[in-house]
Amino acid sequence: MSEIPLRSVLYMPGSNARALEKAKTIPADGLILDLEDAVSPEAKATARDQVCAAAASGDYGTRVVTIRVNGLATEWHADDIGAAAAARPAAVVVPKVNSAEDVRHVEQSLLAAGAPEQLAIWAMIETPAAILRAAEIAAATPRLTTFVMGTNDLLSELRALHTPGRTSLVHALAQCVLAARAHGKTILDGVYNDVKDEAGFAAECRQGRVLGFDGKTLIHPGQVESCNAAFAPSAQDVEHAHAVIAAFEQSLREGRGVATLDGKLIENLHVADARRVLALADAVG
Structure with missing residues (x-):
């Protein structure tokens, strides 16, 4: 598990230079500078340059700065990995990890790109295949330090409905917590989509804490303060x-x-x- 608390980890769109600047003042424990979902295809190269410059700047204080690369099967993945290895963030966040082999492929790509040993891999667990292989993925390599739940994608692939209490996801979430704890990994809960629903967000943070998550990924700065409180001892x-x-x-x-x-x-x-x-x-x- 990470020695640095990761109560709140905020996604920031890599193509938005103002957002990357604002992230320097947001009291999140960690940041995911995003090259994937938040970036259109025509903006991928520009976002990569901006994100890697930001990650290499050292301007984010004690925040754990990571880069979410595009998925293994995409045309941008190899360039993202090479650029991230040179920028040296705390970790690369890899979407749609489905197997231990995927993790080892990323590790070999980082080694080939000259990444330092301390550059970690965070695996996004967001498919039924990943849930069923969670323990194998967690055991793939010591370089993998963290699971990040991709609950929106998982709901879609399950053809399930999102309801208060996340009945359709509790089994999968708990299984991933088990795998993470069995192999000494940090695990972060998925995002909460309705940024105006403070009560619903607080309830989901509480549920994540009850299930054993270390923290939660976020999509809006307004969620940081309550998330930090939820995942810290009172x-x-x-x-x-x-x-x-x-x-x-x-x-x-x-x-x-x-x-x-x-x-x-x-x-x-x-x-x-x-x-x-x-x-x-x-x-x-």
């Missing part, structure tokens, strides 16, 4: 984590075999969870 969470650790350590000092807090059993796993909460709280300030 003051109550931090207080409870401190109490869990204190109760457990007190039981050790007293030679008791069992620790409890508010009548509930505390085990080593609860202490590990509490330490993870405190580490995340420290990381996000």
Whole structure:
């Protein structure tokens, strides 16, 4: 998993120079500078130049800057990979990854282009084939660090309906969380399309947090603040984590075999969870 929190990761259209400039001031943990869906075919080359210049600039502070390249089967993919390798973002985001072989192909292309070892691969999981092979994809290479759920594409390919609570997607989302956790990867939930529906967005962030996601991808700067709050420990969470650790350590000092807090059993796993909460709280300030 990433050592840098990725509560909020915002897509920015690579063909829009003003958007790339504005991204320098948006308090998202990460940015996906997009060469794929947000860019028309005639603007691909210009967007590539703008995005790679932005990624190489060092002007985005502590934000994790990534580049979403065009898919493996497209005419732009090879040029995107070569340019991204030279720009050295934190990661390349690859759409429509369907297999471990796809991941290894991208890795070999990055190596051939002279990409540094620390340039990671983020795989977009957005097809039924990818869901069924999620564990294989996660295990493909250590260079793959992150799953990004493409829920819009997945819904389309499933011929499913989007409903509050995402009933049609819960199984697939949970399966990908399992695969990511089994192989030590970060996993980001998909986007929420209605930027005016604050209540719906908050509910979906909460659902993603309950399922185990590390954060969420976003399509509008107005979603960043509430997303950051949803995927960060609350003051109550931090207080409870401190109490869990204190109760457990007190039981050790007293030679008791069992620790409890508010009548509930505390085990080593609860202490590990509490330490993870405190580490995340420290990381996000």
